[in-house]
Amino acid sequence: MSLALYRTYRPARLADVVGQEHITMPLARALDNDRLHHAYLFSGPRGCGKTSTARIMARSLNCEQGPTSKPCGACQSCVDLTAGGPGSIDVIELDAASHGGVDDTRDLRERAMFAPASSRYKIYIIDEAHMVSTAGFNALLKLVEEPPEHVRFIFATTDPDKVLTTIRSRTHNYAFRLVGNKDLQKHLASICEAEDVSAEPAALALVARAGAGSVRDSLSILGQVIAGSGTDGVTYAEVAGQLGVTESVVLDATIEAIANRDGAALFDVVEGVVDSGHEPRRFVSDLLERMRDVIVVQSVPDAVQRGLVDTPDDEAQQIVAQAELLGPAEASRAADVISRSLGELKGATAPRLRLEIMAARLLVPSAERSDVGALARIEHLEKALASGARGAEATASTQAATQAPTDVATELTPKASTQDSTISTTPRKSKPATKASAAPPPPKISEVAPSTAMDADAESSEAGATADPDSSGNSESADSSETSGAPTHDAKPATTTSTVSAADSDITLEGFVTMWPAVMDTLSRTRVAWVLFNDSRPVSWSDGVLAVAVDSPGKVANAASSGHDEKLRAAIADTLKVDLRVDVVVASTANAPASGTSEANSSSNDPADAPSVDDVNVDDISGVDLVMREMGATQIGEIEH
């Protein structure tokens, strides 16, 4: 059995060309309707079917039954031009890389004048057309512009931008593209069937990925793995081994280490990768692919069922678990870091060092000054709190390598029971925690957990059980509007399982402010809406209408016209179980009246309560305070300039 599959399975008709329907269909119609041009330019990446298509065109043009999109395969011309056939004297293939000079083209010009020996057309297929020299092409210019009736040109190139404009303007241009993984996989499966070799779909997906959109490369790889396959046929494990793909367990360990900020584990992985002789670039590129899968699963919950993630079932389960472990912002930030490292690894002299630097960057998003880095920190904090609530000590879940996030998480426990003034330093948690003087801290934290984890089913019932029934009962009787009693109230919606209407809810504006990061987290599932609202904040709350301030009038208009305000409403309902109306306003104009009402309410009704975010003039507080208050940061020192 010959395993030069790409030669054995070279397409014979336009309809057989894989993944280039946008080109083969119009060409087939042009052939059948006899609307042919005298010169074509096929451009596109290597191995995606340009030369094959050019040969099929020649065959279609010269078939005795033709020109036709379905060459008969029986006439002399068809037989001569069949894949692996002797070729036809009237179809001349030239490689411009070696025959693009002026002498070659003059020669071509002279011979083109003679009529074809036995076929309808004399067809020149000129490969690597961008290599034709200017002088060479000038010699051809007249011929390509107005060739004799019996001459046809097909130029092919990987680099259309470098093709002389004089060629481009005289040809019909068709841009070939990389073949999609799905098409490639289907093609590979059909070839395995024809070769009578059994193959696991996930194994073929791996081959297609390695082929990177090139049919020729994919078939070469397939030939290799078929040759090396055992009695089980082509299996995922075999292919992964042969292609040097990073083992799934290594990737699992890496992702888990990133999610847990476990420096020791992450550097162990790097050590292992280097020691086992893995190609560092390969590892990083596989890690990037995995991160891509994680991101896809985060954005599309049924991605595995939809076939957006091509992996064996057990690995898919891992990916789904990892998608929950990492927050969306953290995953996308990690993907950025990995992608950058992949670029830096190219030709790097110290790949191990590069890997370690990548690991360090992955571990410390707090060093990242971007919004995404900040968001990643918030996500991690929430995770730390949620896992702390899960029963164990908050400290147990966070590993040694973590610095700032751990500190904040552990600090929260004592702070929760004693602290009562700087409520807003940790927007989402400290509110309910202030009430903790009446109850032991641990249940309080767990009371908060489900809201950050967004009704993680099992936990919400657990939390419902641990929540102090007295405190919520008290606060309900104490008041009925949004005026006061914030501490216990904002915990309440989190523990209820179904949405309550705004009128029935006793959530306060402060409650919204406190829970806003969690709402944003929910909203981040809808990327565009999140971008619009990520720096928004609730500014007033009355009669079931929550005014949300954004920083520009453009965003207000955008929110209404795009329907993203509806997405925000849904995210609030989802997170806080409150059904309300959202009014998007511009920050500066909305501030005055909004904070006015809330101030009046909170200060008159509940003077003992801590100031809300709106009570303090933002200009009066330092940047450090702002970061601490808005993002739950911990100050670890100050650098003098």
Ligand SMILES: [Zn+2]
């Ligand atoms: Zn024929």
